[in-house]
Amino acid sequence: MTALRPRYARIEELADNLLREARVGNAPVPIEEIVRGQGIVIRSMDLKDISGLVVRDGNTTVIGINQKHPITRRRFTLAHELAHALLHEGKEVRYDMDFRVDFRSGVSSLGVDVEEMEANFFAASILMPWRFLEAEPVVAGLDLEDAAAAVKILSTRYKVSPHAMSIRLGNLGARASAFSGSKRLA
C-alpha cells in the first residue's frame, strides 16, 4: 500500500535502527555493508539511462546500480533503492530512471511520487544522520560566510554530493528552528 504522504518519522527511525544494528557511529556511512547486512545482493552494472533498480526474485533481492555514475551518486542511489526494498514491498521490479525534467503548463502534473520522496528522505537520513551532523563542530559553529565551506568539507567526509549535503543541512536548520521555537532569522 502506498502511503498518502511521506512517513518521515518512521523512515528516520528505520535509518537510525539500521545504523545502530551495523554499529556505525561515524561518517562515511558504509552503505554497501548495511545493504548486504539486509541480505540484499548488490550488482554494479551498465544501466544506460537507469540510475538503479531493485529486482525481487524468489527469496533473493538484488539492487543494481549504474556503474557509470560517480561514487557519491552511486551511494545515494544504493540507499534510495534500499528504501524501496525495505519500505515498498510487492513489486517484482522497481527501477529509477535518471532524473528527468520536462516543462509542461499543467499544474496537475506537478505531483512527485510519495514513494520517491520517502526513498530520497531515507537515503539522506542514513547517509547523513542528524545525530552525526549535530555533533560536527563545523555545523554547530557555522556562520553564514562559512556555509559553502562547511558543505564542501561535510560532503567530502560523508561521501555525498554537495547538493545532497546542502539540502540536508538546510533541513537541519529548519529542524533546529522548529525545535527551539525561536524566531527565524530573516
Next chain:
Amino acid sequence: MTLLALESSVLAMAGVEAAHPIYEAFGAQVRERRTALRLTQQELAGRIELTRGSVANIEAGRQSVLLHQFLAIASALQLKPVELLPVVKEQPTIGEQTHMPDSVLDAVKAIRKSVGSRLPSRS
C-alpha cells in the same frame, strides 16, 4: 551564529557547486524563451536586477535560482510561473506499466542471470 541561520545561508550559497540537473533544464528553457523574445542576456538581467553574468550562469544551469528570482524571470519572459516550472516526470508504478524500457528489461535479465535465478525469465 547558529543553526537557525543555516537554512537561509544554504540557500544563499546558490550556485557554489555544479547544480542539480533540474537547473540545466530550467536554464535551457530560459535561454530559449529569451532568444525567442529577442532579448539579450544584458536586457534580461536589467529586468530582473541580476548581472549579465548571473543570467549566463542560470542559462547554463550553473547557478541555482531563488524563488523571487524565478518569479522575476517568469515575469520578464512574459510567462506564467507555472509555464517556466520544471516538472518531475511521474514514473508509473510497475503494476500500472504495460511495458518497461529495454534498458530495464536488459538489466533485469542480467541480474537474474548473475544470481543464478531458477525462475523463468518473464518477457
